[in-house]
Amino acid sequence: MKIAFSPCPNDTFIFHAWVHGLIPGAPKLDVTYADIDITNSLAAGSNGPDVVKISYAALPWVLSEYALLPCGGALGRGCGPLVLTSNEAAADKGPAVLAGRRVAVPSERSTAYLLFRLWAAQQVPGGVGEIVVMPFQEIMPAVRDGAIDAGLVIHEARFTYPEYGLRLLADLGSWWESDTHLPIPLGAIIARRSMDLEAIATWIRASLQYAWAHPKASQDYVLQHAQELSTEVANAHINLYVNEFSENLGEKGYEAITALLSRAMQEGIVPKFDLAALKR
Structure with missing residues (x-):
């Protein structure tokens, strides 16, 4: 099989x-x-x-x-994708800072990207700028190095993103759970x-x-x-x-x-x- x-x-x-x-x-x-x-x-x-x-x-x-x-x-709960940035000031200002910005995502048909689009429709006035698709293991280094403004990450990145000096902009799992009360x-x-x-x-x-x-x-x-x-x-x-x-x-x-x-x-x-x- x-x-x-x-x-x-x-x-x-x-x-x-x-x-x-x-x-x-x-x-x-x-x-x-x-x-x-x-x-x-x-x-x-x-x-x-x-x-x-x-x-x-x-x-x-x-x-x-x-x-x-x-x-x-x-x-599950507490296990959703994260939106990360290397800009401390941007992280403090919240989702609106993504308006017109470049954001990396791991796949255009991923659940992470679907959630991101649903979230951004509510939280980012005018919408984000360019969406860049790249392998998920390349996203955090690209955010760290300033090649992109923010990155959508999944899986073990929940545990490792501080090692790249990145800041959490949004936890899409927490947003989904608070919005729907569902896993x-x-x-x-x-x-x-x-x-x-x-x-x-x-x-x-x-x-x-x-x-x-x-x-x-x-x-x-x-x-x-x-x-x-x-x-x-x-x-x-x-x-x-x-x-x-x-x-x-x-x-x-x-x-x-x-x-x-x-x-x-x-x-x-x-x-x-x-x-x-x-x-x-």
Whole structure:
């Protein structure tokens, strides 16, 4: 079975047991490790993987071929994207300073960018200036060096941005939670509709439960793919992004996803689609 997910600690932690043949009855996996911008593109292609991790923001483009699985993804609280700047005075003045400025984002179809656009529509009079797409690991150095005015960052950058001398301008997760009282949907696990979706969800849950029961077992695998992160940062990443929604979206998870994509449709950010397709 072909699968694609990111090398980030939350994904490698969840899928470690399945990748290493520790789940009885689960098929062998042929794994592609790629950043979310690439996996979004893979899912949108004509020959995408059987199972793939994508941004929730990319779901409307792929729901005809893929179904959203109720487990394995990333939703949560206190784990949203951050808008960073190197300008201390700008950080103190708030979002309005982004009007007409250059902002780097990790992907135009990422949940982070979708949230940024929803937030900026409320918070930045007249809108931002130029949007620059670049790999997420390049964003903080570019902000630090003054190549861009602000950057939208995700994942472990929550823990490491002070090392670059950067200042927090906005926490989009906190904004979303205060605005909706819902968790923030980040990454989804999808599978081809032609496959046994119930079985795949069962294998993913078994892999997650193995990881929780044997947290040390996946450590070497996680760090191997963690792009030079320390053990402490990798563990903090896992603790933040792997939670009860990773095991089961539940009604609150589906409510959050529906709220996000409904707003995105209203703003014309994603194509219109039948929200009922999220559950079938």
